[in-house]
Amino acid sequence: MSAALAERLGALGLPLLPEPLAAPIADSHTHLDTVAEMAGLTPEESLEAATRVGVARIVQVGCDVAGSRFAEELARRHDGVVAAVAIHPNDAARLAADSPAALTEAIAEIDRLAGAGPHVRAVGETGIDLYRTRDDQGRRVQREAFAAHIAIAKAHGLTLAIHDRDGHDDVLDVLDAEGWPDRVIMHCFSGGAELARRCLDHGAWLSFAGVVTFNSAGPQREALALAPHERILVETDAPFLTPAPRRGKLNGPYLVAHTARFVADRLGLDEMTCCRMLDVNASAAYGGGWSAGGEGR
Numbered sequence: 001m002s003a004a005l006a007e008r009l010g011a012l013g014l015p016l017l018p019e020p021l022a023a024p025i026a027d028s029h030t031h032l033d034t035v036a037e038m039a040g041l042t043p044e045e046s047l048e049a050a051t052r053v054g055v056a057r058i059v060q061v062g063c064d065v066a067g068s069r070f071a072e073e074l075a076r077r078h079d080g081v082v083a084a085v086a087i088h089p090n091d092a093a094r095l096a097a098d099s100p101a102a103l104t105e106a107i108a109e110i111d112r113l114a115g116a117g118p119h120v121r122a123v124g125e126t127g128i129d130l131y132r133t134r135d136d137q138g139r140r141v142q143r144e145a146f147a148a149h150i151a152i153a154k155a156h157g158l159t160l161a162i163h164d165r166d167g168h169d170d171v172l173d174v175l176d177a178e179g180w181p182d183r184v185i186m187h188c189f190s191g192g193a194e195l196a197r198r199c200l201d202h203g204a205w206l207s208f209a210g211v212v213t214f215n216s217a218g219p220q221r222e223a224l225a226l227a228p229h230e231r232i233l234v235e236t237d238a239p240f241l242t243p244a245p246r247r248g249k250l251n252g253p254y255l256v257a258h259t260a261r262f263v264a265d266r267l268g269l270d271e272m273t274c275c276r277m278l279d280v281n282a283s284a285a286y287g288g289g290w291s292a293g294g295e296g297r
C-alpha cells in the first residue's frame, strides 16, 4: 500500500487495508459521500483504497436528490463506478411530511437521473423502513414511493435495489402488486430462509453486508447457505455495518474483502473461485457488461 494512503487511513482511525483479494470483485452497494462526511476519506481515496485490495468496481447509491445527483456524476467520471438513484424510504416519509409536492418533485428528478446514461444502472435504494418510520402515514407514503420507484426501474430497464428494514411483508406486498422488475436486489439482506426463498423464487439477488459476519447473523447465514451461488452478492453499505474483524470502526468499500472471504469460507469455496463468482454476479445483477474480468461497460 502507498505510504500516503496507509497514513491517511491511520490518521482517520480507519482500518488498514486487508490483503489483496485473489481476483477482483465489486462492492455492490456503498455510499462514498457519507463515507467522506463521517470518516473524512474522499471518494477518490475510497476508490484508491478499494482498487488496492481488488475491489475494482463499486455501486454508488443515492438516498435523496443530492445524493443521487452525486452518484450519477461520480459514475460518469469513473469507469469503475456505476450509480443507483432513489429517494430512500425514510427520506420519502420525511419529505412528504413537509410537503407532498416536494416528494413528487424529488421522484420526478429520480426519473430524470435514471435516464442519464448507461452509467446509471439501478433505481435504489427504495423500499420500506419501519424501523425508523413508524407512523401509518409514513408507511403509506413509503409504499407509494416504492411503487413509483418500481415503475421508474421498469420504464428505464434498470435494476431495482431494495432497502428492507423491518418491512418484509410490505416489500413483498408492493412488489407482488406492482409486478417484480426483471432484476431485483435485496440490499443488506436482513431476512432468513423464508424471505430468501420468496425473493429467490422471483430471481432476486441477495446482497450480504458486513452483518453476515456477525455472530448474531444466524438467519442471514441460513439464507446464504440456501441461495444458489449465482444469486449471491456482497456489499459494504459503507460507512456502516463494518464486517468482522473490523466491526466497531467505520466502513469503506475496501473492507468488503473481509465479507467476500467470509462468504468463501461459509460456502467452502477457494478465494479465487468465490471472487470470480461474486464479480460475475455483480455484473449480471446490475445489467451485464460490468465486470472486472475485462468486459468493460
Ligand SMILES: [Zn+2]
Residues within 6 Å of the ligand: 125, 162, 163, 164, 187, 188
Ligand atoms: Zn439500505
Ligand SMILES: [Zn+2]
Residues within 6 Å of the ligand: 029, 030, 031, 061, 125, 237
Ligand atoms: Zn445503503
